[in-house]
Amino acid sequence: MTPTSVTSPLTPAQLVDEYFIENRNRVVEIAAFLDRLDRAAPDTPLDDFRVQALRGALALILSSPAASRVTSIQMMLSDPTSRPLDALDRKGAVGAYDGSHDDRP
């Protein structure tokens, strides 16, 4: 599909002026969350699949090609399989794929 883009009326400089502070805050909040986890268990590496996914997403922000960061992260956090579940295992999603029913070769 060829997107029919609406050009952003704001210049890059205007976007930075308008949105830098709130995004600076978001980065600091994520860093604080990871520090908090480290303080909770300073001697034990955390192997929670959601936190691993979060760390992977942070790495993707810097390594993804321009203008595809969000989609790359969304795909990384998604269940990549195609086979339906045979039975309901739980009622809701948790935010990252735990690899429990991987059907890929």
Add this chain to the structure above:
Amino acid sequence: MRYIDHHAHMASRTTDDYAQMALTGCVALTEPAFWAGWDRSTADGFDDYFRQLMEFEPRRAAQYGVQHYTWLGMNPKESDNREISLEVLARLPQYLGHPNVLGIGEIGLNRVTRNEIATCTDQIELAARYEQMVLIHTPHLEDKLKGTRITLDVLLAHPALPAGRVLVDHAEEHTIEMILEHGFWAGLTLYPQTKVSAARAVDMIEYYGPERILVAGACDWGPSEPIAVPKFIAEMRRRRHTDELIQRVVFDNPVQFLSQSPKFKVPAATRAAASARI
């Protein structure tokens, strides 16, 4: 600015929320049947809920000058229960002629189980048989990609249901393109934590353009905002988009989609957004 919220679970909101929506320009909303946060034990429980959506909520909305429409169906969260689902589906046709019922919804998948797919398929066949419009729920978070792909496969296997009469809701960056490229409408639902923020919704409008894209608050009993659409409008203005483009997304597009039902009446331009009760 006048707007239409195509996805608002007002049964879980207070009357004050109707007032806030009216004060911020909401002139019409549509309310899809959904999960109450707990599973109903009988099909009779769904009958009572459907009656609330057809009779009680329109009266509450009318007090504030807001038109209320609804979509009825077996929601994805309870659709794994095939016994109750089949009983609800057998009762559904009797309600489809009600004046404020626009079609079948919100239906679709939750954890993407075989039973959920069977119930979703049954409802899509029902919609095609009764020539109903459809509002599709796509799954949350890590289940969205897989669930959207399978739901689209089911829809495409039923060409009797025209794609232009189907709204695939809760689209995000990794699913919107596959929805639009098959001719369906894509809904962006604005949530404070999950799904789409106002800023990302504006990004998707900028990337794909406004055609066949709707935005909604999808307020429910969880963390959500009844005035999410006016906040989206504010974000569009913050990006310096024109009022013409904003109106297309929040009013003209929903009118275009919803007017495919002869029951939907376009809100009059001069109608006061709020009544004297506010």
